[in-house]
Structures are given as C-alpha cells and as structure tokens.
Amino acid sequence: MKTILNADLHCHSVVSDGTLTPEALAERAKNNGVELWSLTDHDEIGGQARAAAAARAQGMHYLTGTEISVTFIGKTVHIVGLGFDADDPAIREGLARTRGGRGQRAHDMADGLAQVGIPGAYEGALKFAGNHDLISRTHFARFLVESGVCKETNEVFRKYLTEGKPGYVEHRWATLKDAVGWITQAGGVAVIAHPARYKFTANEEYALFTEFKNHGGQAVEVVTGSHTSAEYVTYAETAREFGLAASRGSDFHSPDESHTDLGTLPLLPGGLTPVWELLESRIQ
Ligand code: AMP
Ligand code: MN
Numbered sequence: 001m002k003t004i005l006n007a008d009l010h011c012h013s014v015v016s017d018g019t020l021t022p023e024a025l026a027e028r029a030k031n032n033g034v035e036l037w038s039l040t041d042h043d044e045i046g047g048q049a050r051a052a053a054a055a056r057a058q059g060m061h062y063l064t065g066t067e068i069s070v071t072f073i074g075k076t077v078h079i080v081g082l083g084f085d086a087d088d089p090a091i092r093e094g095l096a097r098t099r100g101g102r103g104q105r106a107h108d109m110a111d112g113l114a115q116v117g118i119p120g121a122y123e124g125a126l127k128f129a130g131n132h133d134l135i136s137r138t139h140f141a142r143f144l145v146e147s148g149v150c151k152e153t154n155e156v157f158r159k160y161l162t163e164g165k166p167g168y169v170e171h172r173w174a175t176l177k178d179a180v181g182w183i184t185q186a187g188g189v190a191v192i193a194h195p196a197r198y199k200f201t202a203n204e205e206y207a208l209f210t211e212f213k214n215h216g217g218q219a220v221e222v223v224t225g226s227h228t229s230a231e232y233v234t235y236a237e238t239a240r241e242f243g244l245a246a247s248r249g250s251d252f253h254s255p256d257e258s259h260t261d262l263g264t265l266p267l268l269p270g271g272l273t274p275v276w277e278l279l280e281s282r283i284q
C-alpha cells in the first residue's frame, strides 16, 4: 500500500447513526476518490460484511472498522478499531455489551425530555434508528429537528443533549483497557479518535495517550473532520512524541448533516507513519 493515499478510515452508516447504507457510502467514497475505506459504526460491526463486499464491488481496498465508546476519567472518549477479525468472539461480545446499555439510556433521555415538555422522544428517536440495538443521541437530535423543537442537530446537542441539559444521561461505556484489548487481540490496531474533541487539559490528554499506549494502542487520528488545520499540526506532533501511527477519516454521517464529505480532507502530513502501514496483511 502506498504511503500517500486517499484513505477514509472513519464514517457511519444506518447500522449506527449515519443516514446512508454501507453500499451507498461505498459508492460515495469511490466517487470522491477514496482508495482505502473503512466503515466504523459506533459499538457495532453488523455492517462489516456489507461494507467489505461493497468496497470490493467498487474496486476499493477495505479495512474492518468500528468506533468504541469508552469512559475515561469520567468522560466519553472514542476509540476506533481498524483491521481486526470481525468474527473474533471477544470483540463481538465486548461490543454487544457496550451497546447493551443504550436501550435504558434512551428511555432515561426521553424521561428527561418529557420533563421539559417534549413527550414521545423515545418512540420518535427509535423511528430514526436503522438498528434498534444502537439508539444514539443523534437519533434523538433528528427527532427534535423533525418535530420543530430545533432547526438543526447541532442546536439540539447544545440545548438538550450535552452535559447538564435535560436529555443528557450519565453513562458508563467500555473501559479504555477493554476497548484497546478487544481490538488488538483480534489482530487490529486501536486508534484514538478525534482527540481535540475531548477538550482535555494537557495533563488529562497526557494520561489518555500514556494509558492508551500502555494498553497496546498504536495510532491516533490526525486528520479528521473534527479537527481544524492547526489541530492537524498539533496532533501530528503528538503522534511523533508518543510514537503512534496516524489515521485520517472524515467521520461522515449524512449528506444533510456532515460538513466533511468522504475522502475530501487534506492528506496526512509528511513524516508520520500512516496507520495502514501497520495493517498491510489485514487490507481486503
Ligand atoms: P452517543 O454515542 O449516543 O452519545 O452519540 C454520540 C454521537 O452524537 C456522535 O457520534 C456524533 O455523531 C453525535 N454528536 C455529538 N455531538 C454533536 C454535536 N454537537 N452536533 C451534532 N452531532 C453530535
Ligand atoms: Mn456519530
């Protein structure tokens, strides 16, 4: 695999909180020039067989993918897994357990919204969920936009779905150690997703990167739809400092909602090890 490559190793389908099917995403990725693709649904690998087949049909290389929700020092962190064996029982079981709490959480979120005069949010959100095992805040956001409570999903998050707001529910996701362990023991590479999003202090971020490495994590997203161009530079430096490989992914969810389309971000900066160089034997 070339070092300089249009790789998009982070996006979501209807199997989690995206609005396109794995097949439609593959077609869109190909049309945008993607050469190596991965579908990384939240806590789910139910779309992997379809995504790999669609990539093959489009003539794109493929890596298996997922984005695992983790609780680290009381905050939610996302760990992307790439190139693991999707039939591995431990990662399958771990993801099923991570998804497991989402049903009750969704009911609790709906209760919070009902208390501020927004009834029926559980049923409303469920209508938007392509996979009823994977009901997420994004589906609530779509329901609140559809019902006219807010104009766009960003506004819903700001007013209703973030810490301290009526539809926000504290939740315990997987541990960092477990998430990294499931991915690496299944032959894959663990990647810290969009590190700038967490708004950690320097000490917290140092702890995240240090513990991630100690657990066997090997890469970090440098170029992502969630980073500014200044943050590409910052996290390229962090990757070098911690000896991590670098990943690139749009985090595309929907043509109507996402500002970054598949395959359109700048390429990885030079002087970094692209994550796909660690995964040569896992590329399909
Ligand atoms: P959940 O896993 O249910 O907590 O939902 C998290 C998802 O919500 C993320 O993966 C994003 O897709 C979406 N999200 C989080 N914050 C925002 C925001 N400010 N605006 C739009 N979508 C967001
Ligand atoms: Mn999402």
Ligand code: MN
Pocket: 067, 078, 193, 194
């Ligand atoms: Mn994420």
Ligand code: MN
Pocket: 010, 011, 012, 067, 251
């Ligand atoms: Mn994502």
